[in-house]
Amino acid sequence: MLKLREINVTIRKSKKEDMVQVYKLIKALAEFEKLEHTMKITAQDLENDGFNTDNPAFTCLVAEISDGHIMGYAIYYTSYSTWLGRSIFLEDLYVQPAYRRSGIGRELFLAVAKIAHESPSKRMDFHVLSWNPAIDFYKSLGAMDMTITEKWHHFRMDQDCLNKLFSKK
Amino acid sequence: MLKLREINVTIRKSKKEDMVQVYKLIKALAEFEKLEHTMKITAQDLENDGFNTDNPAFTCLVAEISDGHIMGYAIYYTSYSTWLGRSIFLEDLYVQPAYRRSGIGRELFLAVAKIAHESPSKRMDFHVLSWNPAIDFYKSLGAMDMTITEKWHHFRMDQDCLNKLFSKK
Numbered sequence: 001m002l003k004l005r006e007i008n009v010t011i012r013k014s015k016k017e018d019m020v021q022v023y024k025l026i027k028a029l030a031e032f033e034k035l036e037h038t039m040k041i042t043a044q045d046l047e048n049d050g051f052n053t054d055n056p057a058f059t060c061l062v063a064e065i066s067d068g069h070i071m072g073y074a075i076y077y078t079s080y081s082t083w084l085g086r087s088i089f090l091e092d093l094y095v096q097p098a099y100r101r102s103g104i105g106r107e108l109f110l111a112v113a114k115i116a117h118e119s120p121s122k123r124m125d126f127h128v129l130s131w132n133p134a135i136d137f138y139k140s141l142g143a144m145d146m147t148i149t150e151k152w153h154h155f156r157m158d159q160d161c162l163n164k165l166f167s168k169k
Numbered sequence: 170m171l172k173l174r175e176i177n178v179t180i181r182k183s184k185k186e187d188m189v190q191v192y193k194l195i196k197a198l199a200e201f202e203k204l205e206h207t208m209k210i211t212a213q214d215l216e217n218d219g220f221n222t223d224n225p226a227f228t229c230l231v232a233e234i235s236d237g238h239i240m241g242y243a244i245y246y247t248s249y250s251t252w253l254g255r256s257i258f259l260e261d262l263y264v265q266p267a268y269r270r271s272g273i274g275r276e277l278f279l280a281v282a283k284i285a286h287e288s289p290s291k292r293m294d295f296h297v298l299s300w301n302p303a304i305d306f307y308k309s310l311g312a313m314d315m316t317i318t319e320k321w322h323h324f325r326m327d328q329d330c331l332n333k334l335f336s337k338k
Contacts, residue, residue: 026251035319037251049254055224058249080227080246082195082261083208087216092251110334117335122328130320142330147322150204151299154315154323157282159291161311165279166286167288 007065007099011032011107014060014073016051019043021070022060031093033129061111063104071096074108076115076124084121088112091126093134105134109141127154176234176268178253180276183229183242185220188212190239191229193293202298209284230280232273240265241266243277245284257281260295262303274303278310296323 014022022091023043049057063072072095079089090112093121094106116124126143128135139145157165172231183191192212218226232241241264248258259281264274285293288319295312297304308314315321 030252035252041254045254045282046251049249057247057255058251067299068337076250077247077249077252078226078274079248080216080218080244080260081210081257083204083210085210085214086226089248093247102240113331113334116326116329122331124326124331125323126324128315130291130322135322137299137331138324139325142323142334144330146325147316148234152296153317154306154321155295155297155307155311155312156315157285157293157312160285161313162282162291163264165311168177 007102007104009071009102009104009107010064011111012063012064013060014050017045018062018070019046019050022046022062022073022075023074025070025084025094025096026075027094028093028096032094033132061108063099063108071099072104072108074112076112078123080132081121081123084123086119087121088116088119088124089126090124093126103138106141109138115143125152171281178271178273178276179233180230180273180280181233181289183219183231185216187229187231188219188241189209191242191244194239194242194263194265195261197265198261198282201263201338202284220316225262228279230266230283231275232264240268240296241273241277243281245281247335248294250290250292253271256290257285257293258295259293260293274306278307282310 012029020043023046027039030039046047050060058075058077061074073125074090076088079087081087092106093108113124128138187317189212192215196208199208227246227292228246229238230243233239244261245257248256250256262277282293297307
């Protein structure tokens with residue numbers, strides 16, 4: 001638990017009750033990424049997948065101000081590297097526009113990075129859109145763009161691709 | 170379970186006892202990708218992470234010929250999309266050079282894609298090196314290169330990055 005004194009923010013692990021607020025922020029991030037049409041999840045899904053289960057699919061950290069309002073979050077899950085073992089994949093990091101440049105994004109990122117640093121693989125991966133200005137921030141913290149350095153491309157079979165693939169057979 | 174009659178191959182879920190053979194193939198894939206120096210895992214780690222646990226970190230499918238020799242494998246894990254929910258990430262797909270162009274790679278890929286098709290998110294993601302000739306094969310099955318179409322870049326904080334980040338603080 002971390003206190004950012006200047007604006008009185010607490011970074012903490014989320015509770016099930018936070019998912020309604022986190023859901024709204026996920027939606028805001030999808031809108032920022034101009035990809036909101038792909039979002040099908042509900043707040044109830046987040047509660048089920050992260051809390052109402054013996055095997056949570058993700059962990060969520062939230063940045064909360066003193067009135068209980070959540071203005072930023074980070075969601076990560078455990079991935080697996082066949083070279084290094086269990087690893088951390090940072091799926092989302094988001095801070096509401098009005099609270100940016102206050103250090104909250106940095107503290108959320110560092111909180112997840114610290115968990116990665118303590119994990120067996122000591123590694124954290126994430127995807128960023130090439131036009132997202134946050135790239136400079138990630139690079140300033142030492143992150144490597146593996147698409148540039150090693151030529152890794154991210155491929156996907158989405159629902160349409162899979163439907164086509166299996167309707168052909 | 171699938172039989173490829175021409176060369177008498179079975180595609181099946183792996184058992185713990187397969188991990189020694191799978192480990193050798195993972196090493197061969199790392200060598201193909203010219204990244205074997207980054208591989209730190211052992212066959213015992215694979216047994217522990219995939220089998221000796223209540224919460225397996227990955228699932229492995231293997232392609233086996235009639236003498237029990239495994240000449241190909243696919244490893245995937247459950248990722249999480251904050252837009253779609255639990256999803257499939259195909260971490261590795263490998264077939265020994267002598268057995269390529271026989272349809273084994275295709276059957277391994279289809280077996281994982283089918284699991285993705287039946288998952289809540291109906292989505293499968295994976296990373297491919299831009300110079301890997303298998304890209305044409307993936308595209309022929311309908312896979313989208315998200316690095317090209319949506320400008321997603323893959324970022325990483327590895328052990329060195331994380332060590333530097335936390336030694337500074």
